[in-house]
Amino acid sequence: MLLYGPAGTGKSLIIGAVTQQIIELCQSKGERFGVVNINCQPINTLDQAVYELVQTVAKNVNAEIGVPETGVSTKRKYRRLYKLINEHYDSVIFILDEIDLLVGRRANDEPAYSKLLYQLSRASNTNEIEGRVSVAALTNDPKFMEDIDGRAESSFNPRDVYFPDYDATQLREILENRRDAFRQNALTSDVIPLVAAFAAQSHGDARKAIDLFRGAGDLADEWGDGEVTESHVRESQEEIDKDRSLKLVEGLTTQKKISLYATAAVACHSNRSRNSVPSPVGFNVYRWITDELDADQMTRETYVKYVKELSTYGLISSSRKSRGRGGGMYMEFTFTGDPKAMMKRIVDNTRLEAIGDQEDLLQTIVNSQSRELHNQ
Numbered sequence: 001m002l003l004y005g006p007a008g009t010g011k012s013l014i015i016g017a018v019t020q021q022i023i024e025l026c027q028s029k030g031e032r033f034g035v036v037n038i039n040c041q042p043i044n045t046l047d048q049a050v051y052e053l054v055q056t057v058a059k060n061v062n063a064e065i066g067v068p069e070t071g072v073s074t075k076r077k078y079r080r081l082y083k084l085i086n087e088h089y090d091s092v093i094f095i096l097d098e099i100d101l102l103v104g105r106r107a108n109d110e111p112a113y114s115k116l117l118y119q120l121s122r123a124s125n126t127n128e129i130e131g132r133v134s135v136a137a138l139t140n141d142p143k144f145m146e147d148i149d150g151r152a153e154s155s156f157n158p159r160d161v162y163f164p165d166y167d168a169t170q171l172r173e174i175l176e177n178r179r180d181a182f183r184q185n186a187l188t189s190d191v192i193p194l195v196a197a198f199a200a201q202s203h204g205d206a207r208k209a210i211d212l213f214r215g216a217g218d219l220a221d222e223w224g225d226g227e228v229t230e231s232h233v234r235e236s237q238e239e240i241d242k243d244r245s246l247k248l249v250e251g252l253t254t255q256k257k258i259s260l261y262a263t264a265a266v267a268c269h270s271n272r273s274r275n276s277v278p279s280p281v282g283f284n285v286y287r288w289i290t291d292e293l294d295a296d297q298m299t300r301e302t303y304v305k306y307v308k309e310l311s312t313y314g315l316i317s318s319s320r321k322s323r324g325r326g327g328g329m330y331m332e333f334t335f336t337g338d339p340k341a342m343m344k345r346i347v348d349n350t351r352l353e354a355i356g357d358q359e360d361l362l363q364t365i366v367n368s369q370s371r372e373l374h375n376q
């Protein structure tokens, strides 16, 4: 099987719950059904993955691992795995959670997950495993199967099970079942519907819905309020949004970070109203910073393009402005969040630290650049 769908849609939970039911069903019939569940996220190589499988089976059946972690071939680990399974189970399911993350070390090789899927799903055809074998691969990468299909030797022909985003009604039910996390009568009646509505609107991810639910409770606690209300939910959602947009910044390229930093600096330091940044001022500050850092300098068009791009993440908004009387057009950028927090996030752990230490100088540059535009 291939279980795929976006984050927090219940893939890991459901496969666990369903296999648990099968274990119980088989037990009542005297069949030994083995569930070998590993998460591939921390695993780097095929060899490690096979070792992890051995370790998991050994733990399940209370046996010795029987093979060292390093210094022996992957083949020997497979052999140990099959031996343990043949001795203890009549049938087995391998659950390979977050399979797409098992890529192996070398980028150009066949990815480790491809080999692992091939070998496990073939193990019963070749009689290496005597009983029946199923393989369930879990992923939230929608392109995953395309990649597998492109590999000729793959014998993994899964039945697809798609996990779509949860809607508000489903999220409400999931949250209702977690009422017991709160003191009796602590939840006012609109809390669960509101959390479900927020979550359904933005992602349909049960994990995030639960986080928001808990966050609202934490806030009520923190503020010493006796009950959790709509305002706790709203505030908690705001905190989450803020944090998310700041995390986004970390993934930007250096040039984009510098562009954003320059723009944020203008928003913070200038005396202009409401954080708004005219692109010519932003660009001049950008140029000053690239000089200071001895970094490449992009053209004004590129700078504007980079900053505009960030509006697609909802970090800033941009609009066209006229200088008036034949003075041409320029862009004006406005921050949705706190530009100061953004600057701080950018200087942490980047080359821009050098600039972060020159607050006063930066302020002077920003002021003079702002005046210049004003006088034009």
Ligand SMILES: Nc1ncnc2c1ncn2[C@@H]1O[C@H](COP(=O)(O)OP(=O)(O)OP(=O)(O)O)[C@@H](O)[C@H]1O
Residues within 6 Å of the ligand: 005, 006, 007, 008, 009, 010, 011, 012, 013, 014, 139, 140, 163, 174, 206, 207, 210
């Ligand atoms: N149908 C459900 N009923 C109750 N809780 C659920 C349900 N679906 C998901 N959850 C809860 O939401 C959280 C996320 O679910 P789960 O880990 O199964 O998602 P996933 O699809 O595996 O996500 P990812 O792709 O990020 O691994 C878990 O805490 C889980 O218990």
Ligand SMILES: [Mg+2]
Residues within 6 Å of the ligand: 011, 012, 013, 097, 098, 138
């Ligand atoms: Mg999961």
